[in-house]
Structures are given as structure tokens and as C-alpha cells.
Amino acid sequence: EPEVTQTPSHQVTQMGQEVILRCVPISNHLYFYWYRQILGQKVEFLVSFYNNEISEKSEIFDDQFSVERPDGSNFTLKIRSTKLEDSAMYFCASSIDVTEQFFGPGTRLTVL
Amino acid sequence: KNEVEQSPQNLTAQEGEFITINCSYSVGISALHWLQQHPGGGIVSLFMLSSGKKKHGRLIATINIQEKHSSLHITASHPRDSAVYICAVLPKGTASKLTFGTGTRLQVTL
Numbered sequence: 001e002p003e004v005t006q007t008p009s010h011q012v013t014q015m016g017q018e019v020i021l022r023c024v025p026i027s028n029h030l031y032f033y034w035y036r037q038i039l040g041q042k043v044e045f046l047v048s049f050y051n052n053e054i055s056e057k058s059e060i061f062d063d064q065f066s067v068e069r070p071d072g073s074n075f076t077l078k079i080r081s082t083k084l085e086d087s088a089m090y091f092c093a094s095s096i097d098v099t100e101q102f103f104g105p106g107t108r109l110t111v112l
Numbered sequence: 113k114n115e116v117e118q119s120p121q122n123l124t125a126q127e128g129e130f131i132t133i134n135c136s137y138s139v140g141i142s143a144l145h146w147l148q149q150h151p152g153g154g155i156v157s158l159f160m161l162s163s164g165k166k167k168h169g170r171l172i173a174t175i176n177i178q179e180k181h182s183s184l185h186i187t188a189s190h191p192r193d194s195a196v197y198i199c200a201v202l203p204k205g206t207a208s209k210l211t212f213g214t215g216t217r218l219q220v221t222l
Binding site: 042091100 | 212
């Protein structure tokens with residue numbers, strides 16, 4: 001069964017460093033999403049992406065964040081200069097339309 | 113104040129029990145999602161509702177748009193149902209900006 005994959009499963013970085021979180025959505029899906037979940041807190045929407053551009057973004061998704069679909073299969077989230085408060089689980093999701101979303105297993109980001 | 117409130121926050125049930133998890137929201141919505149988050153962290157979409165009722169196996173989800181309320185029912189609960197169940201709403205005027213509840217942690221014991 002097709003699934004969304006994410007790499008790495010765990011990323012440790014120093015404050016101020018850039019990180020790129022990678023996702024491979026399900027191949028025929030058209031809509032892509034990033035969410036984050038700070039430990040012990042609720043899931044939060046970051047950004048949605050369709051037709052090679054950002055559809056919507058939340059207040060969290062500031063200039064430090066960017067997304068890209070560089071090669072038609074990967075979907076990446078870049079954080080330019082990480083802060084301690086960026087430590088969280090980051091989930092990628094994809095969907096064929098605006099109904100059911102399929103989530104990846106997540107990348108745990110730890111900023112030291 | 114959270115736009116999406118779930119109750120209870122924690123629930124322990126014995127195998128076989130009928131379980132109800134509630135979700136109330138304060139904004140106008142175009143759809144509501146129920147999601148399951150496994151102990152390892154993975155998230156699975158269970159239902160998307162905009163009206164009425166949906167059933168999948170032992171899971172039933174209902175929504176009352178006028179009352180801004182949805183329920184998720186699990187019949188004949190099993191220990192493998194143990195997970196966090198999350199309600200998320202799609203506010204009107206947005207296409208994808210889901211707003212999530214804090215989740216209900218369900219533990220089903222033998």
C-alpha cells in the first residue's frame with residue numbers, strides 16, 4: 001500500500017543551523033502539507049502546497065520557513081536558522097483531493 | 113480559548129465497552145476530521161465529515177453542524193484501539209488550514 005515517507009526520523013541540530021526535512025508524498029497525490037507537534041501539545045498546521053505553490057500558511061510559518069518540491073517526488077521543509085522552540089515532531093501529509101490526508105511517520109527535530 | 117475542545121481528555125475503558133469521544137468547536141466550519149495518533153506518534157485519518165454520520169467498521173462519527181458538535185463512537189472496544197483520538201476542523205473560508213483539538217487519550221484494557 002502506498003505511504004508517505006519522511007527522512008530523517010530524528011534530526012538533532014544546533015541553534016542557528018539550517019535544517020531540511022524531507023518527505024516523499026504518495027505518487028499520484030496533488031496536495032501536500034506540513035504540520036508540527038511540540039511535545040505534549042496539539043498538532044498545528046504549518047503550510048499547504050498545491051500546483052507548485054503555497055496554498056495557505058499559518059502564522060507560525062514565518063520567513064524562517066520555506067517549502068519546495070524540487071524534483072516532482074520530494075517535498076521539503078526548510079528552517080533557515082533554527083531556534084530552541086522549533087523542537088517538535090514535524091509531519092508531512094499528502095492528499096489526492098481536499099478530503100482524506102495521508103500522514104507520514106514524522107521527523108523529530110531536536111534543537112540544542 | 114481553544115477553537116476546538118475535546119472531552120474527555122483521558123478515557124480508560126474495558127475491552128468490549130462502547131466508547132464516545134466528543135468534539136465541540138466555536139467557529140463555522142466546512143468539514144471536520146477525526147484522526148488517530150498511535151503511541152509511536154504516527155497519525156491516521158479516520159473520517160472527514162461535513163454532515164450526518166459515517167461508519168467504518170467499529171467506528172462511527174457523527175456531526176451536528178447547528179450545535180457545532182461531533183462525536184466519535186467505538187463499538188466493542190479492543191486494546192488495539194488504544195491511541196489518542198484527535199478532532200480537527202476546517203474553518204469556513206480556508207481550504208486547508210486545519211485547527212486541531214488537543215486529543216483524547218484512550219486506553220482500553222483487557
